Amino acid sequence: MSLFARVGRLFRGFLSLFVSGLEESNPEALLEAARQDFREKMIRYNQALAQLAGIAERLKIQVKTKSQRLKDLETRIIANHKAGNLELAGTLARELADLKLDLTHDAEELKDTEEAYQVQVKNAKLAQKEFEEKIRKLERQLSQVKMKEAQAEATSALQGVAFKVGDAGDTLKGVDEILAKRYEKASGKVRVANDMTDVARIQEKEKETKALEQAALADFLASQGIQMEGPAGEAQVQRQIGPTETQAG
Numbered sequence: 001m002s003l004f005a006r007v008g009r010l011f012r013g014f015l016s017l018f019v020s021g022l023e024e025s026n027p028e029a030l031l032e033a034a035r036q037d038f039r040e041k042m043i044r045y046n047q048a049l050a051q052l053a054g055i056a057e058r059l060k061i062q063v064k065t066k067s068q069r070l071k072d073l074e075t076r077i078i079a080n081h082k083a084g085n086l087e088l089a090g091t092l093a094r095e096l097a098d099l100k101l102d103l104t105h106d107a108e109e110l111k112d113t114e115e116a117y118q119v120q121v122k123n124a125k126l127a128q129k130e131f132e133e134k135i136r137k138l139e140r141q142l143s144q145v146k147m148k149e150a151q152a153e154a155t156s157a158l159q160g161v162a163f164k165v166g167d168a169g170d171t172l173k174g175v176d177e178i179l180a181k182r183y184e185k186a187s188g189k190v191r192v193a194n195d196m197t198d199v200a201r202i203q204e205k206e207k208e209t210k211a212l213e214q215a216a217l218a219d220f221l222a223s224q225g226i227q228m229e230g231p232a233g234e235a236q237v238q239r240q241i242g243p244t245e246t247q248a249g
Helices: 003-025 027-083 086-161 165-195 199-223
Strands: 226-229 236-239
Touching (some): 027 086, 199 226
Antiparallel strands (some): 226 236
16 A cells, blocks of 8 residues: 555544544534534425426326317317318327327326425425424434433532541631630630629628618608508508598497
């Protein structure tokens, strides 16, 4: 094998790999290329159908024209036969026989052409339907592939982080130390405040305040002529209103 042939084969191999890589990385472009290719084929197919339909229409016109010609010949043959023009009538009769053969042939051609046209139209519609269904299926598959690729990418990214609770150990330890120091400081302030407070004096002050309150209450009740008996919280009072009235005799 010559050097140029080997280089050419190698180049074609690299080009094939390059194109394959582009196709794998961009399937949307492949779908669009498939659509474009199908549209071009449908254009050529429709052109062929139009040509077939044109043949059918031409045959229809021929059949119609020859049918009318056949009726005219029959009328002329009868008329010439009645008029005694037997030679002309015979010529027309021969022409009529040939015309009938042509008409039969054209009718068969028209039938075959119409059937072929209808079959090809059905095939075109079926091909278009199948192509559209396949495209929709591929689009759904492409969407699913993209979703799965996104999930795989996210999973890979999380694995790359390799996050562990222990990684934040130094930070959490610092927070714990800060909170411990603040707790100790606040506890110390509370103890100092308690130690600096004379609890016994406060209790005596409270008792004195309550005694003064009870005395003030007794003075008020006395000014109202009410006698307070028992503890202040459970006192039962009796009010004296004026002199005792004696019952009239």
